[in-house]
Every structure is written in C-alpha cells, then in structure tokens.
Amino acid sequence: MQTRHLTFRLLQVFVQVVRCGNISLAARQLHLTQPTVSQQLKRLADTLGEPLLSHDNGKLTLTPVGEALYELCQDTLGQFDSFGQFLEDYRSGLRGQFSLALVNTAQYILPRIIGPFQAKYPNIEVRLQIGNRQQVLDYFEHQADDLYVFSHPPSSASSRAARIINNPLVIIAPKQHPLSLAKELSFEQLSAERFLLREPGSATRMLFDSWLLNQDFLLSSSLQMASNEAICVGVASGLGLAVVSRHVLAGFLNEVTILPVSGFELHSHWHYVRRTGHQLPMAAQRFVNFTQDNLQHCLDPRWLAKDLPMLTQKLLG
Amino acid sequence: MQTRHLTFRLLQVFVQVVRCGNISLAARQLHLTQPTVSQQLKRLADTLGEPLLSHDNGKLTLTPVGEALYELCQDTLGQFDSFGQFLEDYRSGLRGQFSLALVNTAQYILPRIIGPFQAKYPNIEVRLQIGNRQQVLDYFEHQADDLYVFSHPPSSASSRAARIINNPLVIIAPKQHPLSLAKELSFEQLSAERFLLREPGSATRMLFDSWLLNQDFLLSSSLQMASNEAICVGVASGLGLAVVSRHVLAGFLNEVTILPVSGFELHSHWHYVRRTGHQLPMAAQRFVNFTQDNLQHCLDPRWLAKDLPMLTQKLLG
DNA sequence: GAAATCCATTGATTATTGTCTATATATACT
DNA sequence: AGTATATATAGACAATAATCAATGGATTTC
Numbered sequence: 098m099q100t101r102h103l104t105f106r107l108l109q110v111f112v113q114v115v116r117c118g119n120i121s122l123a124a125r126q127l128h129l130t131q132p133t134v135s136q137q138l139k140r141l142a143d144t145l146g147e148p149l150l151s152h153d154n155g156k157l158t159l160t161p162v163g164e165a166l167y168e169l170c171q172d173t174l175g176q177f178d179s180f181g182q183f184l185e186d187y188r189s190g191l192r193g194q195f196s197l198a199l200v201n202t203a204q205y206i207l208p209r210i211i212g213p214f215q216a217k218y219p220n221i222e223v224r225l226q227i228g229n230r231q232q233v234l235d236y237f238e239h240q241a242d243d244l245y246v247f248s249h250p251p252s253s254a255s256s257r258a259a260r261i262i263n264n265p266l267v268i269i270a271p272k273q274h275p276l277s278l279a280k281e282l283s284f285e286q287l288s289a290e291r292f293l294l295r296e297p298g299s300a301t302r303m304l305f306d307s308w309l310l311n312q313d314f315l316l317s318s319s320l321q322m323a324s325n326e327a328i329c330v331g332v333a334s335g336l337g338l339a340v341v342s343r344h345v346l347a348g349f350l351n352e353v354t355i356l357p358v359s360g361f362e363l364h365s366h367w368h369y370v371r372r373t374g375h376q377l378p379m380a381a382q383r384f385v386n387f388t389q390d391n392l393q394h395c396l397d398p399r400w401l402a403k404d405l406p407m408l409t410q411k412l413l414g
Numbered sequence: 415m416q417t418r419h420l421t422f423r424l425l426q427v428f429v430q431v432v433r434c435g436n437i438s439l440a441a442r443q444l445h446l447t448q449p450t451v452s453q454q455l456k457r458l459a460d461t462l463g464e465p466l467l468s469h470d471n472g473k474l475t476l477t478p479v480g481e482a483l484y485e486l487c488q489d490t491l492g493q494f495d496s497f498g499q500f501l502e503d504y505r506s507g508l509r510g511q512f513s514l515a516l517v518n519t520a521q522y523i524l525p526r527i528i529g530p531f532q533a534k535y536p537n538i539e540v541r542l543q544i545g546n547r548q549q550v551l552d553y554f555e556h557q558a559d560d561l562y563v564f565s566h567p568p569s570s571a572s573s574r575a576a577r578i579i580n581n582p583l584v585i586i587a588p589k590q591h592p593l594s595l596a597k598e599l600s601f602e603q604l605s606a607e608r609f610l611l612r613e614p615g616s617a618t619r620m621l622f623d624s625w626l627l628n629q630d631f632l633l634s635s636s637l638q639m640a641s642n643e644a645i646c647v648g649v650a651s652g653l654g655l656a657v658v659s660r661h662v663l664a665g666f667l668n669e670v671t672i673l674p675v676s677g678f679e680l681h682s683h684w685h686y687v688r689r690t691g692h693q694l695p696m697a698a699q700r701f702v703n704f705t706q707d708n709l710q711h712c713l714d715p716r717w718l719a720k721d722l723p724m725l726t727q728k729l730l731g
Numbered sequence: 732g733a734a735a736t737c738c739a740t741t742g743a744t745t746a747t748t749g750t751c752t753a754t755a756t757a758t759a760c761t
Numbered sequence: 762a763g764t765a766t767a768t769a770t771a772g773a774c775a776a777t778a779a780t781c782a783a784t785g786g787a788t789t790t791c
Contacts, residue, residue: 102747105422120767147504154758169497193478469787
C-alpha cells in the first residue's frame with residue numbers, strides 16, 4: 098500500500114459511497130458526476146492494491162478489506178473533524194492557552210479577574226508566570242509570554258500598555274507602634290525609623306527610592322527582604338516600617354496600620370502590556386476583553402484605573 | 415480547515431519534521447530538498463489556517479495547534495500503517511476469510527482438515543456452508559462461495575475440480591439382522607428388504623439409483639429420510655437397510671454392520687471444486703495448499719484419493 | 732567577523748488529482 | 762424487445778501538488 102498517495106478527499110468519497118450503498122447517489126450528494134466517483138474508487142482500490150467493493154446480485158457490498166478500510170476511514174475522518182472543531186474554537190479564542198507574566202505585587206489582585214475568566218472559559222489554559230520586575234522584564238525581552246502585567250511598563254517602542262488597576266503605595270507600621278495613633282504625620286517624623294525594603298529592581302523599591310531622592314530624604318536604617326509577605330510579617334513583628342502596595346495588605350490589616358503621611362503620594366498603576374511584534378492569541382484577546390467588561394464586578398471600584406473602559410482599544414485597537 | 419485538501423504525504427512530512435526538530439535534516443531523511451519541506455509545511459499550515467511551528471531562540475517548536483496535530487498525525491499514520499500490515503497479511507493469505515460449501519456427507523470428514531488448518535492460521539476465518547447436493551449446486555451457480563466440496567462435481571466448463579478423499583458407499587444392516595453374519599452376499603438376497611434412502615438430489619441417492627438402474631434391480635420397499643444420521647439411527651433400530659457413505663458410520667459401528675455384497679462397488683470421491691471465473695482469495699489458496707500437505711496426517715491413509723499430491727496443480731495451477 | 736547552518740521565498744517544471752462529457756455495458760423492470 | 766437505472770471506461774482538461782535550483786536573510790559557531 099502506498100500510503101503517501103492517499104488523499105483525504107479519496108477517503109471522504111469512499112465513505113460517502115459506502116454510506117449510500119450506491120455510487121450514483123453518492124455522486125449526487127457530493128456534487129460530482131458518477132464517473133468521477135467511480136474513478137476515485139478505482140484509484141483508491143489501486144493504491145491499496147485490493148478491491149474494496151463488489152457487486153453481488155445488483156448490490157454494492159464491501160469486501161473484507163473494504164470493510165476494514167471503512168472502519169478506519171470513519172475513525173480517521175471523525176478525528177480530523179474533531180480537530181477541525183478544535184481549530185475553530187482555538188481560532189475564536191474559546192479554547193487555547195496564553196501565558197501571563199505578573200510582577201510580584203500583582204499576584205494579590207490579578208487572580209480576582211483570572212478566576213471568573215476561567216469559570217467562563219474552562220477550555221482556555223492560562224499559564225501564569227510570576228517574578229519580580231527584573232525577571233518579568235527578562236521574559237518581556239525574550240517574548241516569552243503573551244501578556245505582561247507591570248507596575249511600570251518598559252519603555253519599548255514595540256509595546257503597548259494600558260492601565261487597569263490603581264496601585265497606591267502606603268507606609269505601614271505595627272498596630273502597637275506609637276505613630277499609628279497619629280492623625281497626620283510628616284515623613285520627617287519617620288526618618289529615624291528602620292525601613293524594610295524590597296530588593297532593588299522591584300518596582301515598589303524603585304518608586305520609593307526615586308521619591309526619597311526627589312524629596313531629598315535619606316533613610317537612617319533599612320533592612321532588605323525579597324518578599325512582600327516577609328515584609329508585612331516583619332512590620333507586624335515590630336522589625337520596622339515599610340512601603341508596600343495597598344493590595345498586599347489584605348491579610349495583615351489587623352496587625353499593621355497605614356500611616357497617614359502627608360505628602361506621600363505614590364500612585365502607580367498596574368498595566369497590561371503586550372509586544373506589538375507578537376501576535377496575541379485569540380485566547381489572550383478574550384482575556385483582555387473579559388477584563389474590560391468584568392473587572393468592575395471583581396474589584397472594589399476605588400481600585401479601577403480610569404482608562405479601563407478603553408482597555409481593548411488602547412491595547413489591541 | 416479544508417480537510418479535503420489534506421494529503422497523507424503532507425502529514426508524513428510534518429511528522430518527520432517534528433521528530434527531527436529540524437527541517438533540513440528531515441528533508442535529507444525524506445530524500446527531498448529543504449525548500450520542498452519548508453513549502454509543504456507552509457501548505458499544511460495554510461490549509462489548517464494556523465501556524466504549526468515557531469522558531470524560538472533557534473529551535474523549532476510546536477505551537478499548541480501543531481502539538482495537537484502532531485498527536486493526531488501520529489495516531490492516524492500509525493493506524494494506516496497497521497492497516498497496511500493487515501493488507502500484507504491479507505494478500506499473502508495469512509489473514510482473511512473464505513467460504514467453503516460442503517455437501518452433507520462431507521461434513522463428517524472435512525472438519526478433520528479444517529481443524530488443524532485453523533490451528534495453524536488463526537487469523538483466517540473459514541465460513542462453512544452445508545447443504546445437500548442440490549443446495550450446494552445452487553451456491554455454486556451463484557458463485558456464493560469460494561471453494562466447494564462435491565461428491566460429484568458439476569460438469570461446468572468454468573470450473574476445476576480435484577479429488578481429495580475416497581468416499582466409498584456401503585450397505586448397512588442392524589447388528590442383529592440375520593444377513594449380518596454372512597461372509598458374502600449377492601444383492602438379490604437383499605431385494606426383499608426395505609431400504610432407507612436419502613432424498614432425490616443427494617449424491618448418495620443418485621449414485622445408488624443409477625447403480626440399481628444399471629444392474630436392472632428394483633427395490634421392493636423404501637423409506638425416504640433427509641439426513642444421514644436419521645438413516646443410521648433408523649437402520650440401527652431395525653427399520654431396514656441403507657446405502658450410506660462409509661464415513662458417516664463412525665459413530666454407529668457398534669450398532670450396524672457393513673454387508674459384504676459382492677458386485678456392489680460404489681466408489682466415489684470428494685472433490686474440491688472452484689469456479690475458474692472467480693478469483694480465489696489467498697486464504698483459500700492457503701487452504702488448498704494446506705490440504706495437499708497435511709491431509710495425510712489427518713486421515714486414515716486408506717481414504718486418501720490418488721491425485722491428492724497434485725491437488726494444487728489440478729485446482730490452481 | 733567569517734564561515735557554516737538553517738530557514739523562507741521565488742520561479743519554474745513535472746506529475747498527479749480532480750473533474751467533466753460522452754459512451755459503453757451491464758442489470759433489472761416492464 | 763425496450764426502457765430505465767447503475768457502473769465502468771475512455772479521452773480531455775484544469776487545478777493542485779510535488780518537486781527542484783537559486784538566492785537571501787538570520788543565527789549560531791568558531
């Protein structure tokens with residue numbers, strides 16, 4: 098058998114003929130002429146080297162080989178049909194996968210939209226990458242992922258970004274800290290305190306550093322910790338103060354207090370970022386759309402970034 | 415997806431490329447040039463409407479769609495390879511089926527060769543038709559079967575026949591019958607007896623009738639029964655005498671006796687018969703070969719027909 | 732930075748497939 | 762015999778598939 102000369106068309110015609118039990122009828126249903134179908138059958142039988150049909154007392158019947166081939170064809174064509182369906186879904190974004198790279202802090206809030214998304218699109222696989230700003234930047238450079246979430250988008254001409262969620266930074270102190278009772282504070286009042294800081298390269302750290310520089314402040318004492326959780330626990334345990342994203346606090350609000358420091362206004366935003374060179378999978382586009390339409394129901398409205406209603410337009414349009 | 419434009423060749427090339435992870439190498443292994451393979455891939459991707467491969471940092475990698483297609487191709491091509499193997503076997507006669515039509519009497523002896531044949535060729539399905547001579551003649555006329563076993567082959571120009579087994583007819587009487595003690599008898603001595611006869615159209619009946627006619631004998635009394643077993647039981651029960659194939663007697667030899675009637679010599683033979691117009695399946699040819707080579711080990715040598723050693727030659731050659 | 736690989740593209744050629752019309756041949760049904 | 766109906770065959774043509782050689786761009790390797 099010369100498998101390489103087999104055509105799906107041939108199999109389709111064969112199956113149709115078997116189903117009709119009648120070459121002429123099959124031809125009509127396939128919008129072909131009868132001789133065409135006859136010849137296709139002949140060619141098929143020739144490439145297999147065995148007859149597939151025989152006419153016994155006027156009726157077309159399958160030879161044993163034909164029988165076996167018919168079974169096989171049904172199976173194969175069925176599988177390819179399913180594959181076609183899979184492709185449809187894939188193309189329309191109902192099925193598929195995409196990867197999303199998050200900077201550390203975003204992991205506290207993005208699941209709130211990913212969860213409902215997964216519920217609506219169970220056939221889409223979201224692969225989540227999480228790292229600090231530098232790592233996600235690396236992913237971004239290598240185009241390793243489809244969509245990125247940054248607090249501070251890289252300034253690349255070949256990328257587009259749109260704000261989605263407000264990310265205010267706050268200064269926290271342990272509940273029992275003397276300053277936690279103050280109605281208003283200036284930053285000078287804190288300058289003697291020890292600060293727990295994220296590693297350089299993290300967006301939180303960068304923002305805070307540049308703010309300090311800008312205000313001409315210098316920290317008298319600091320301690321570096323590589324995780325937001327560690328910092329919160331540290332603050333709660335009285336190790337010092339810290340600047341963290343407001344969103345990180347959820348689980349710690351009964352142990353730490355937000356200090357009302359006047360003049361400390363570090364408002365950043367999380368952005369969806371994509372590379373323009375990289376074709377976004379439909380599944381990812383669905384995710385962007387879904388975010389625009391549903392984020393308001395997943396989040397306290399005060400966190401919604403202003404340009405959320407124009408998200409798809411800014412990012413994809 | 416335009417399934418109808420898919421080619422097995424395309425799938426083969428794709429699979430090879432995925433296995434090699436390298437287009438040029440795949441091309442060499444397929445004895446093609448690299449551009450050819452590149453183009454095949456392009457065409458495949460075009461008919462599916464989705465890219466299948468991408469080069470990430472120098473390496474070819476499958477897209478999710480490519481991954482799915484690869485799985486599918488492996489499966490499909492594997493199945494067709496198996497089918498090819500099936501075809502091979504079928505063609506060579508190691509696998510397949512054929513039908514064998516037997517006249518009634520032959521069913522007592524043909525299983526002795528069919529059994530060992532099945533043991534050696536478990537993948538060959540033998541379909542057995544059994545009928546009286548007239549019925550098997552009908553099958554023969556309609557070419558319903560591949561091989562026939564007759565006592566008296568139809569005299570058709572479009573058939574070939576070869577003797578395989580001796581089929582002597584004998585006259586039997588109940589053990590307690592007065593004649594059963596005689597050393598030698600003439601047929602006249604039996605003419606007053608009642609004879610149990612098969613139906614007209616059966617070979618045994620035909621032979622006996624024509625012998626009677628030839629010898630100018632007339633039976634005084636007869637009783638017709640449509641089965642050999644019924645006749646044997648009848649004789650054993652004292653209903654009368656009968657003429658039956660020697661081979662039918664196996665289970666009755668302690669109840670009936672063969673009468674030594676001088677001048678009664680009805681030697682017929684079973685034949686394998688095939689129609690020359692009908693292409694014999696390889697499986698059936700295997701059976702003929704097997705018969706020639708093994709019948710001697712399955713049967714008492716006295717029943718072997720003289721021209722058994724030339725069986726295949728006479729029937730197929 | 733030169734050489735070596737690897738891949739994509741282009742343009743051209745040939746072989747194979749898909750398809751038709753017209754005709755012949757069976758077979759079954761009056 | 763005569764008329765449908767179903768298949769097969771032959772001859773012709775267009776479309777598609779399969780292939781190559783030549784070339785250029787990218788990436789890796791030395």
